[in-house]
Amino acid sequence: MRSPLAATGLGLAALAALAALGALAPGCGPRRSGHGTTGPTIGPPPPPPPGSTTVWGPLRVEAVDPVRSDVGWVRDFVRATRVVAFDVVLAQDRAQCPDAVTASLAKVDERGCRGVDAFPASCKVEPAIRARVEVEVVHAIELGHKCAGDAMTYVPNEDDPRASLTVAGRTCFKSKNKLKPESTWTSLYELTELRFSERVAAVRTPFASALAAVLLAHDEGKKTYCRDDGAYLDGTAGAPVVAPTTAPIALAELLVARAARPPLEGDGVPLTGDAFRSEHALWESCNTKAARESLVARERCLLLRQLDRFLRDVEDLARPDTPKGMAAPATSGGAP
Amino acid sequence: MRRIVSLCAALAVACGVLAASQAAPAKVPLEIWGLEAGDELTIDGVAVNVRGGGAARAFTGDPDATSAPAMEEVSVGRHELAVRRAGCVARTFAVTVETASKRAVVIEPPAKERCTIPFAPPRR
Numbered sequence: 001m002r003s004p005l006a007a008t009g010l011g012l013a014a015l016a017a018l019a020a021l022g023a024l025a026p027g028c029g030p031r032r033s034g035h036g037t038t039g040p041t042i043g044p045p046p047p048p049p050p051g052s053t054t055v056w057g058p059l060r061v062e063a064v065d066p067v068r069s070d071v072g073w074v075r076d077f078v079r080a081t082r083v084v085a086f087d088v089v090l091a092q093d094r095a096q097c098p099d100a101v102t103a104s105l106a107k108v109d110e111r112g113c114r115g116v117d118a119f120p121a122s123c124k125v126e127p128a129i130r131a132r133v134e135v136e137v138v139h140a141i142e143l144g145h146k147c148a149g150d151a152m153t154y155v156p157n158e159d160d161p162r163a164s165l166t167v168a169g170r171t172c173f174k175s176k177n178k179l180k181p182e183s184t185w186t187s188l189y190e191l192t193e194l195r196f197s198e199r200v201a202a203v204r205t206p207f208a209s210a211l212a213a214v215l216l217a218h219d220e221g222k223k224t225y226c227r228d229d230g231a232y233l234d235g236t237a238g239a240p241v242v243a244p245t246t247a248p249i250a251l252a253e254l255l256v257a258r259a260a261r262p263p264l265e266g267d268g269v270p271l272t273g274d275a276f277r278s279e280h281a282l283w284e285s286c287n288t289k290a291a292r293e294s295l296v297a298r299e300r301c302l303l304l305r306q307l308d309r310f311l312r313d314v315e316d317l318a319r320p321d322t323p324k325g326m327a328a329p330a331t332s333g334g335a336p
Numbered sequence: 337m338r339r340i341v342s343l344c345a346a347l348a349v350a351c352g353v354l355a356a357s358q359a360a361p362a363k364v365p366l367e368i369w370g371l372e373a374g375d376e377l378t379i380d381g382v383a384v385n386v387r388g389g390g391a392a393r394a395f396t397g398d399p400d401a402t403s404a405p406a407m408e409e410v411s412v413g414r415h416e417l418a419v420r421r422a423g424c425v426a427r428t429f430a431v432t433v434e435t436a437s438k439r440a441v442v443i444e445p446p447a448k449e450r451c452t453i454p455f456a457p458p459r460r
Contacts, residue, residue, distance in 0.1 A: 042457050065447045068370070070431050072439030085429065089450055131456040134429070207456070231459035241459070260447065286397070295442060298397030305399045306437055 042129055042234045048096040055102050055116045055123070056232045057093035058223035059214050062130065064088050064258040071299040077307045078161045080141040082198070082299055086255050087132045088211060092225075092233040097123035107223065110213070112239035113232070115225030129233050135205040137252040141303065144195035146276060147172035153195075162310070169314040188315035189283065189308060193276040196304070200252045208247030215254045269297040270304055283308050362436045363409035368417070369395035370443035371405040376420040384408050395442045404440075412436070419443060424451035 045054040069084045097105075101122055106114045119125050145154040145165060150172075157164040169188055177185040205211060206228065213224040226232055230239035269291040270282040285291060286301035316324040368377060373388030386406050387393070393403050412433050420426040424446050433439050 040452065040454055042454055044460065063447070063450055065450060066444050067427075067446075068429070068441060068443045070439060070441040072433065073435045073437045076435045076437055087447075087450070089453055090456070130453050132425075132450070132453050133456050134427075227456065227459075229459045233456060235457040235460045237459055261444070292396070295395070298395060299440070299442070300397075302397040302399060302440060305397065309399060 042131055044234060044236055045094055045096075045126075051099055052096045052124075053099055053102045054236075055095055055097050055106065055114070055119075056225055056236075056238070057095075057119065058115055058117060058225055059210060059227075059233060060091050061211075061214055061258065062089040062091045063260055064255050065260050067134070069295065069299060071302060073303065073306075075156070075158070075161050077145075077165055077310060078143055078156050080143075080303050081201075082139040082141060082296070084137045084139070086135045086137070086259065088135055088205075088255070089130060089132055090214075090233055091128045091130050093119065093125060093128050094232075094234065095119045095123040095125040107225075109223060109225045111209075111224075111226050111228075111230060111242070113224075113226035113230065114238065115223065117223055131233050133205060133207050133211065135203060135211065135247075135251070135255060137200060137255065138202040138204065139198050140201035141196070141198045141300070143197075143307070144276070146193050147176065148191045148193050148278065149176070165310070166314050166317065169311060170318040173315055173318040182321075187280070188311050188318070190278050190280045192279045192311055194272065194279050194282060194307075195274065195276050196270055196272045196282060196300070197274070198271055198300070200249050203247035203249060203251045205247055205251075206244070208251070209245045212248050212251055215251065215258070216248070267291075267294060267297065269294070270300055279304070279308060279311060362412070364412060364433045364436055365438035366408050366410045366415070366431065366433060367401070367404035367438060367440045368406040368408075368443065369393065369404050369440060370445070371419070372421070374422055375405075377406050378418045379408050379410065380415055381418075395440065399438075417441070421446055421451070423448065425454060427455075 048054050065087045067085050067087050069082060071080065071082045073080045095116075097116065097119065101120055102116065105116045105118075105120070107117065108114055116123075145156070145168070146152065147154075147168070154165060154168040156168075169192065172191050173185075173188045176191050180186075209228045210224055210226065213222065226238045228242075228244060230237060230241050232238050267290055269288070270285045272282070282304055286297065286304055291297040291301060313324065316322040319325040366379070368384075371377060371386050373386075375386050377384045377386055384406050387403075388405075393405050395401075395404075410433055412435070414430055414432045416428060416430055418426060418428040431439060431441055
């Protein structure tokens with residue numbers, strides 16, 4: 001029989017050999033492909049003829065497309081995020097105008113970029129420049145847990161919420177069923193009450209200020225000619241670079257309102273706002289036709305269903321007649 | 337004496353290996369939905385198999401679902417994904433996995449008339 005030490009030595013040798021093989025075989029690395037389309041590129045403006053200057057029109061939003069979302073826990077069963085990404089298609093006109101026209105019509109935006117709102121006939125206008133900018137909207141989802149009939153919510157451990165929620169769930173199940181015959185025990189998913197809330201926590205985009213200016217100040221007649229980095233849409237520098245700004249939360253609502261494929265926000269399933277509802281009732285709300293047809297509800301319901309499985313496991317632990325319950329250490333108190 | 341020292345050293349190595357294997361971060365399922373036949377996906381630069389053909393695999397919000405068009409077990413942390421779709425500009429994005437529970441990504445159908453528009457170029 002091989003000794004543990006010998007086995008460890010062999011394992012180490014095998015690991016070393018694998019590492020060496022990896023170093024010697026660069027061809028076995030990541031597979032790359034040129035399948036994707038690189039698409040058209042946005043070039044700098046052509047040099048203007050003598051006596052003319054290149055000028056840019058105001059930035060405008062042509063379309064907002066939701067492109068993806070992702071959902072998952074930040075702290076299991078306590079905090080989660082749902083991140084929705086949008087493509088904002090920005091457009092900007094570019095023209096070569098006589099210097100005299102530029103001098104008389106050019107304006108300066110808040111960033112210091114010069115632009116012309118409407119090009120006169122004496123300008124040679126190019127086809128509009130179009131470029132996409134990605135915006136991520138981060139929704140923070142918070143769950144509060146409590147035992148039915150109790151006033152106090154659980155206080156999950158920050159480092160290991162599963163462990164503390166397991167203890168709290170078992171205690172709830174045992175205390176609420178303590179004096180009942182087993183045939184009338186109430187399930188933990190009915191005894192667990194949840195507060196399921198969601199809010200926009202952040203909006204992430206490299207051009208937060210420009211997008212906000214274009215979308216928020218749309219009705220105020222203010223024009224924006226440059227992106228946050230002081231460049232026009234084609235990348236040409238128009239003003240000094242300033243420190244990046246944080247995108248206003250209100251930008252999220254404007255994007256949803258302009259999105260090409262509504263509805264994005266579903267019907268609120270299974271959110272509870274500030275109120276508590278039983279996990280069972282929320283689970284049932286996820287099984288409606290409306291919830292199944294809404295991507296946002298399906299994403300939130302994924303979290304709820306993961307939590308539902310966890311609660312069933314905790315209940316198994318709390319029931320002494322289940323394999324998990326029989327394997328669990330005996331507890332004091334004589335509760336079921 | 338030398339044999340005892342070498343034995344201790346070997347034990348230390350063995351314990352270190354065992355400890356390292358136990359401390360290794362768990363792999364977490366990262367599901368990617370909404371991909372279509374012919375789409376290409378890489379996670380941290382490594383190509384991931386995209387299941388094609390058959391019935392469309394729509395995201396249902398079921399924690400048991402194992403029919404995602406792409407699924408990869410990843411470590412906890414930030415990962416770079418790249419999706420290449422025929423006729424569209426390739427795009428990259430990051431997903432952060434923060435617990436041992438799976439994370440699901442749903443890719444929306446491309447807006448064919450706009451997915452060829454380039455991303456804004458850097459300042460020059």
